[in-house]
Amino acid sequence: MNVKSNYVEVKPRRPWMECPQLPDDSDNDPGLAFIYNLDQLIVTEQRDGLHDIIGNEGIAYTIFNSVGQKVFLAVLNKKFRNFNIKIFNNYGNEVINVEKPFTWWTNKVLVWAPPGNFVGSVQERSKCILNKYTVRNQVGTKILKIRSEGFGRYVYKVYLVSTRYAIGVVREQSPAGYIRKTKNFGVSFPAEMNVYDKAVLLGACFLIGLYKY
Numbered sequence: 449m450n451v452k453s454n455y456v457e458v459k460p461r462r463p464w465m466e467c468p469q470l471p472d473d474s475d476n477d478p479g480l481a482f483i484y485n486l487d488q489l490i491v492t493e494q495r496d497g498l499h500d501i502i503g504n505e506g507i508a509y510t511i512f513n514s515v516g517q518k519v520f521l522a523v524l525n526k527k528f529r530n531f532n533i534k535i536f537n538n539y540g541n542e543v544i545n546v547e548k549p550f551t552w553w554t555n556k557v558l559v560w561a562p563p564g565n566f567v568g569s570v571q572e573r574s575k576c577i578l579n580k581y582t583v584r585n586q587v588g589t590k591i592l593k594i595r596s597e598g599f600g601r602y603v604y605k606v607y608l609v610s611t612r613y614a615i616g617v618v619r620e621q622s623p624a625g626y627i628r629k630t631k632n633f634g635v636s637f638p639a640e641m642n643v644y645d646k647a648v649l650l651g652a653c654f655l656i657g658l659y660k661y
Contacts, residue, residue, distance in 0.1 A: 464538045465517035479543035479562050480643040487639040488514040489650055490621055491657060493630035496521055502540050511535070511650075520544070524658075533654055546651040557655045561647035568648035570594075570655055579604070579660070583648055591645065594618065594652060604656055606637065606649065615641075618653050620661045633657030 470481050483489070495508040498521055509522040520543070522535045530550035537543050545560040555572035566586050573580045579602065583592035590609050596602040606616035621632030635653035637646055 462512065462516050462518055465513055465519050467538075476643045477543075477562055477565070479537060479541060480647060482519050482537060483646050483650075484643055485639055486513055486519070486646070488634060488636040489519060489646075489653065490514070490632070490634040491522070491650075491653060492621065492632045498536070498538070498540060499523065502536055504534060509533075522654075524654075531658070533651075535650070544647050544650065546654055548655065555655070555659070557651045559648045559651040561644055567644040568651075570648060570652040572655070579656075581652060581656070583645075583652060585645070585648075592649070594656075602660060604660075606635075616649065618649075618656050620657070631657065631661060633661050 465482060467481050468485050470476055470478065470484060476484060490512045492510050492512065493507065494510040496510050496518070499508045502521065502523065504523040506523040506525040509524065510518055511520040511522060513519050518538070520535050520537060522533050524531055524533050528550060529552070531548045533546040534542050535544035535546070543562050545563045546557050548557045556569060558569050559567050561567045568583065568585045571582050573582055579596035581594035581604070582590055583594065585591050593607050593609060594604050595607065596604050604618040605614040606618065607614055616635060616637040618635045619633065621634050633653060633656070635649050637649055
């Protein structure tokens with residue numbers, strides 16, 4: 449499978465993505481329906497009008513799909529080495545929660561989707577200059593690994609535990625237009641991936657993006 453690396457140029461006044469219809473036999477949470485068919489999410493430090501209605505103080509992010517449509521909004525609250533990210537749909541309902549507990553020795557996030565339903569974790573396991581991350585599901589089983597490639601502004605490739613072939617990538621969004629001075633980063637993954645694993649990879653995207661870019 450080819451790893452996507454060509455990220456969309458995000459522009460202002462983008463419309464919201466239309467929510468796809470989940471299959472009748474799907475056991476996925478309806479709040480995650482937006483990412484059911486997606487294979488890429490792009491995070492930009494950009495405030496949307498709905499942020500004011502949501503009313504959460506913090507750093508505002510807008511999350512786009514590969515064609516520049518809005519998928520989610522996020523609000524980051526950070527203190528020292530810990531942070532909490534609340535991710536909302538277009539109705540203002542919180543659908544994903546990403547938390548980094550305060551520790552001096554562990555760089556790790558926990559992900560709930562929806563809030564109250566723990567779906568997995570991402571933990572950095574760096575060795576020298578090589579950055580590695582372990583992705584685990586809700587019962588603690590290792591399901592994915594993420595490894596940095598290159599030097600400087602790293603690209604982080606996502607691998608299945610049992611293979612050497614990348615199935616996705618976390619990388620910095622190329623500067624484009626009016627968002628040139630903001631944080632922009634994204635993650636890609638197979639469209640058929642479980643939505644809960646996609647939510648955990650979005651948590652990984654924030655963990656890497658906030659500290660590495």
